[in-house]
Amino acid sequence: MTTTDSPDHIPLQEDRLWRDDRWTARIIKNEEDDGWAVEMTRHGDPEPALVGPWTMGRDKKNPKPLDTPAFHTLVKTAAEVIRRHEQQLHATLNKSVTVTARNDQRVRVALSIVPDEDNPSATLTAYDDADDSELASVNVSPAFRLTASSATAWIESDYARPRS
Structure with a gap:
């Protein structure tokens, strides 16, 4: 079994859990209020790259189900968060100045x-x-x-x- 074939990497599309070969999106109960949140975790990372509010469904109790466009938008946003974090870390660790x-x-x-x-x-x-x-x-x-x-x-x- 290869790494990408492990149970955590098998593509999955459920109302509250979507997974592709690199990312997992999970709808979770928002701990701060009565609403819902979504967390995006890149496979292999210890923590989610992105956690944000999620839309309520029509019944105003349950979360709106994940779908393809939402998942792709979340992947793009989470990847951008990671890219910006990496750029900030690089800038913190690498500095230069030009002098005469x-x-x-x-x-x-x-x-x-x-x-x-x-x-x-x-x-x-x-x-x-x-x-x-x-x-x-x-x-x-x-x-x-x-x-x-x-x-x-x-x-x-x-x-x-x-x-x-």
Whole structure:
């Protein structure tokens, strides 16, 4: 049995539960009021990517059943939420600043942080802005603050490892 053939990945279309090869949509009781909510979970993820309100059915008691257009809209929305989260995380862990250094050389300094619960690390790298060639690279503390001033100071120190 392959991973996509496991019981959690077999396509399913019920009123309150839809599943395809990548996503599961589940209608749940809204814990905050008398209504309903829908949660979208990407297979393999520990938590739903999206939880939102769901429409009541005509009887005003039960939820409106899931259907193909609603499922596709939910998949698109949940995938966008994940994409934005990944972009935000990338921006948090990867920063860069371009400065003019000695001899009017434009240098792009990049900070790349590797999050790790036990041993986080970070690398500070300088690139020639003209041809993107690497000028220097050093390990720094993940708490290092990359600013135009700290980049310039690093360049002017002949790329000596900054103090934490």
